[in-house]
Amino acid sequence: MVIRYALIALLTSGMLGVSFGEEIKDPAEEVKKQKKLLLEVMGVLPGDLIAEEGKEYFHKKGPNGKSCASCHGKDGKGEKMPLVGAYATMPKYYKDIDKVADLDLRIKSCMEKYLGYDPKKISGKAGRKIIVPLATYVASLSNGMKFNVKLDHPKEKEMFEKGKELWYARVGKMDFSCAMCHDKYGGYRIRLQTLAKPKESKVMRYWPAYRYSKDKMWTMEDRIRGCYKQIKVTKPPFYHWAHVALQMYMAVNSNGGVVEVPGFVR
Template sequence: MYKAMRTLIKAATVSALITAAIVSSAFAQSSLSNQGGDQAIKEIERYRQALGDGNPAELWEARGEDIWKQKRGPKMVSLEQCDLGLGAGVVKGAYTVLPKFFSDSDKVEDLESRLVTCMVMLQGFPYDQAKKNPFGGPDNKSDMEALVAYISGSSRGMKMNVTGNHPDEKKYYALGRKMFFHRGGPHDFSCASCHGADGQRIRLQALPNLLKQETARSAYTTWPAYRVSQGEARSFQWRLFDCFRQQRFPELEFTSDASIALTMFLAKNANGGVMNAPAIKR
């Protein structure tokens, strides 16, 4: 309860406090009147909009841009020559074409694994060090999540456009699809158990049907996102990592082939959707 209140009181001015109060009373009303799912979803949308006015992900974006331009690593160079899929140093729009096959690393890579590759190849970081702090937490800032916020934010307003024609890209897509439907773990869950039908939810959180174009797009294009309840900007790798945890699957290894394959499946299904990340989520 206390945490929920803290979450609601995100903004500190009188006007913002009033907004928060309206939102919370609207919540109470909609749950009391029990007008069905549509009303509740509308109210949650309103809550998101109230939060979206001043998304703290901007702080991550700003930090990420600094890190991108800083000379770092054993070779003391910046990441500005990193090819994210649209040519060396092109950040704008890069997120919309990932995951993608890269001939220099001979691998299909998503944004996070590509950044690891650039840190190793350009900056000379040892591989283990480049991928060692993927997710931030209290007193632990993740450079990776800052970079992801900056780069994904540079594709805001652009359409997802994953081609997926390379044989390896097709292989990853097929593998991702298979994983999406693969049931396992103590709950015998697959991704599709929660994300393969309309109108599913966990508690108050509506779960998007990732097999339908419209919802697949709106879900994918709002990650990465700032999670208010965690006070952190989260990457897509984190999203998948946490889905696996919730499914009680074995831990999804950061930038593993499995994570990239699943990202490939979900990103390509979102083609045509307009990027609006980093977004803000409860």
Template structure:
């Protein structure tokens, strides 16, 4: 009886410990995704993709045209495989652009919107739709043009730089503290193993938000106590180019479904 009681006590303690260990957020995301599919038959990210599709094919703006004439790097209107090769250099702007900034470029150059008229509430669903056309494809980011090399080097410097009142930077969390937890989430290895770049843009089920990588980078800067970089500015584009190049050949899961 004594040993039986001790065994039951040990089993009870093990059960408590098992419950106290936070679940892997990737496994939890899969569970939440499956639960949503079972209950509603559709994911919020699917609805965002459809919203982006409507925006892409609808004739809009002062010039009354759709975005079908936009070149995302593989030719006008070619979307499959385009987002996994971004950021990249575009000769028509003379700049390295990511998906967000390229969408804005096409909305201004093709449709005639003024830069200040381009809404994030439209850029994000457009990014979801365009990225979804590359789901399952490997990331294939190049460093060929001089502007790409310069942007890559800037991204590398920004990633490893430590600054601010907390003396922290991207590498503090995503290199030095990989797999350690901040609250319920472990810091991911964005330079390869987790290939975080392969999951963005993504729907975040914990707060019902649709984010692109620019949103994610801006949030990280805010969490570190840094001023957030402007949308479409060199900082988020350079960081994306640096991280995406490290993630080359990782299979894209687009749009992502993350905590």
């Protein structure tokens, strides 16, 4: 705990250095610096700790006595339904839920359908506490593998089209779209925040990611909600189709990228 506070203090002072006075730093260099700093202070990256936490949940029994490992095997390496490589093919259509799902939705569905969790109890913040670490762990099982999302099922194609539409849609009182900030003006700054270029960086390969500026692990759903908040559009609730659609669009654009989870971002 003490280490955590010391860390926050260090990070905060680091960020204040950026805000006042000094010239604007190269964002990539800044990320490297923060990563190094964290490793020096903690000896481990917070994202890796969260993936470990996810691994514990993976093997922990749910209300009906089953765990993720009951179906997917120890460490997700079972003979039936292994999860090694699974993330690199997501979002994906799943017959058992008749839906295209991203990591978050797939995990939540499993918890409800196969582990006996009460949907009401895991739909909010309490659910995020389990789902985010689980998502981090499950995604990390694809580390080193290339992203390879296919649009074989009609519902996958439909989701991709919806995602593409949302990506370019100018909406809300700020008239923004994802594309304006992340295609056309990617690399420019809004205040001190350099706008990411998710297509160029093949973004899905390094999410879920640890955000050092918030000291939080985020899945792409958290990231998308954050973006909509900033452009003053009501955030889509977690597990909403818009998350799946946008991730489908970004995932296809991430194909070929090598998975490296947990990511480490500002």
